[in-house]
Amino acid sequence: MSSRTRAIVLAAGLVLLAAVPPVAALANQPFYLDLVRRVMIFAIAALSLNLILGYGGMISFGHAAYLGVGAYAVGVLAHYGINNGFLQWALAIGASALVALAIGAVSIRTSGVYFIMITLAFTQMLYYLGISIEEYGGDDGMRLAVKSQFPGLIDLNDATAFYYLVLAILVLCLFLGQRLVDSRFGMVIRAAKSNEVRTRSIGFSPYPYRLAAFVIAGGVCGLAGALLVNHTAYLTPEFMNWTRSGELMFMVILGGMASIAGPVLGAFALLLVEDALSGWTQHWQLILGPLLVLSVLFLRRGLVGLLFGKNE
Amino acid sequence: MNLFLVLEQTLNGLQLGVMLFLMAAGLTLVFGIMNLVNLAHGSLYMVGAYLATYFYQATGSYPLGVLLGLAGTLVVGIAVELVALRTLYERPHLDQVLATFGLILFFNELMAILWGRAAIYTTLPDYLSGHVELFAGLRYPLYRLVIIAVGLAVAGLLWFVVARTRLGMLIRAGASNRAMVAALGVNVRLLYTLVFGFGAALAGLAGLMSGPIHVVQPGMGELILIEVFVVIVIGGIGSIRGALAGALIVGMADTLGRAFVRPMLATVISTTAADAAGPALASMLIYLLMAIVLALKPQGLFPARS
């Protein structure tokens, strides 16, 4: 399938997403607007993970940490009465990027399963830290009574407006992500993933590039965290749990690591299936488990590969 | 802080370390030899606990329960290897992590369907219960001493098999060059299945030993899984020696940390601050330790491969 066809399909998908609010309103099913909005927020998080996981080959089991940092940035500022959305979201992105810098600086020196474990360890540390800080609710978490304020621009309490904002951010991330991956920077990352020795021999040290990618991914995920806390109106350290990192990884793999839009597809697939299954039976994990195993074993290029065939 | 308390805590740390070693040995063996990251190792630990409990209650004999439990876990392990894991050996680690993560969900739910979600009742025979008087008023649970003994015996057995027997030689050769070993006529597939089964049996042993003093319920494997990964990462993947070293270090650090971090902090900062920071620091301690070890030695302390 040519890249032109894929672009058309992608555009069609986005149009579909844009159509959800009016369709949901017509069918008198406002719940679906919320559901799709939540999926899109996770799609943004999965997209950021894809940058380092799919393209960079860095298996970070600690990515959910940035969801938490971003959410807490918004929550903590709101706790002290600072509701300005620009400030909150800037801090969410900035703090996440900073934390990613710190974690990445140490972790990227390792590789393989050591990298997996150390990123997991850092996430667990942040999680336990979050649980023990009583001022911000500990594991009870904090309520976000007032959503991020963007006076004059947009009111996040308007479900439809918020939906379109999330969609716009998703589209922006897709676009910027594609540009990044196609740029020289992206090429170095991808080269380092497939053959590190050769990359070094042509004069590129992967470390700074990888660290930069790690920081960018962290920042974007922090933004997703800010969106998530506004969506749920609540935050807890559970946002940083390692099993949530596992879910993000699944979205990336399921969707397909080779493409920028893959994780979006993966997020939709995983969360919608989870929602449907858990409404059907309490033993849904018995079904989801093997489904995930099978998808890993047989969908080598993810859903994108399944639907669109091989790309060059 | 008296000497006896420190001694008792050291013993506790040793016991926890030995338990971690039983789990870590199987995992590091599988990872080192077959290059397979197996998250479902925790599920095999759970299966061992459940089966041993079931057979003990069904037959009334503890040794029979242990034997059947081990045999059962071995069978389950081999079945899992044949059905689900064979295709994963050649795959990247990420695929292995995710596929085995799916297995965890499956096994947890299976146990919940078979035995319910509530924790099940486990018990020890009388001759293993109770405590012994070690020295001057120090009562130590007998069973924990048994665990230490068993763990050290297993460590010795493993060392002997890997270092001194033909099977061990095949295992080490298969780890460094699978193709060559196959070319020499050794059935590598069978070897891998046997090794995995052995690893499963070790996990099952850890499970059935810990069952009576901990909790036997769905999801019990995940509670200890992360600690076990921390152990093998600190110790160095693929090496039994590393697993033992890592396990003892983690066991000691965790135990002594939980016991003494807060009192030690209280000597430098205020008591209320120590009360707040101490427990948080103690929970994070083993992760901090791992980060430090990896910062200094990115391959762990005793890596099997260069």
Next chain:
Amino acid sequence: MRYKTPSIAAIVFAAALLASGPALAQQKLKIGFITTLSGPQGVVGEYMRNSVELALDHLGRKIAGLDVEVIYGDDQVKPDVGKQVADEMLKKHQVDFVAGIIWSNVMLAVAPTVTDAGKFMIGTNAGPHELAGKQCNELFFTTSWQNDDTPEAMGKVMQDQGITDVYVMAPNYAAGKDMVNGFKRSYKGRIVDEVYTRLGQTDYQAELSQLRAKNPKAVFVFYPGGMGISFLRQYSEAGLRGQFPLYSVYTVDEISIPAVKHAALGQYETRYWSPDLKNPANQKYVSDYRKKYGKMPVFYGAQSYDGILLIDSAVRAVKGNLADKKGMIAAMRKADFASTRGKFSYNTNHFPIQNFYLLKAVTGPAGQDPVMEIQKTVFTNHKDSYAKECPMK
């Protein structure tokens, strides 16, 4: 629990109404019940769900003549999933009531969502102090307790018994800290040490060694779920049972007893309810639960059972007119139903004013597990400590 048997005339009348079709819009009463159904904590949800079903059986599956449909949701112990489930119930299934919820953090995320949508939130376990105090809401009622009540009761027990030198242990998270704070509100004696362990920890040998070294006169702990089972086993194995009496809250209950059996004997707990509480509603609940499900019910279940009865009392009071929210609020405030805990009343913050008892785990009937038995009443008509912060009057 009595329920009206419709007379012939009423049946004919109802049939005529039904036949009149869409003119009578509200034929069904929908209740969304959110709890944890999957994973290891699903066992608690199971007891809650079973109790809801039993309550519906006892009511003949009808409330004030309306058919009842209960839609169950699984929060997976995650606040954001709980909120999504609540949204689904409110917007997709358009339930009239949302009930349930085990965990405080899930409740704090879900309750505002439900009350903001103008629907009742009937809590049947979680009782966070925020909802008892500043964030109280006229549409929020709970059939359980405020989290601090139970440890306050235990604190009073130990204070009254003149016990000094208590060693306190709890997991290091919000509920753990709350329990200890509640305990200290009524216990004024000397606390030898306050130890917070890692959440989810399974091995307490190190802490038990420390405990023994400090040589307290008694031990107070809070270890729910699997943590409690591990702790009890290890406490027994270490020979500490005979040495230091153990007092706890939410550590020993009818769910954990089958897993530890005699290791629980002699344990003291405080609770607002016990299976051996002697009132007709409770005796019926316990015996029918045992008959239908083969197990002894637990307090999570009793609370859920009461939740359905509370809804029933309110809907009956407004004769099925679900639009009359004010009427239902007034009816609920009267707590006019046969609760498994006996007669109780509601405080201004819609938390119960009720008794608390000291329970002890004693040997059960021959060959069976230990049972919890009431030893004495600790608090009579106890009010929670946060009601004064609630603006409602």
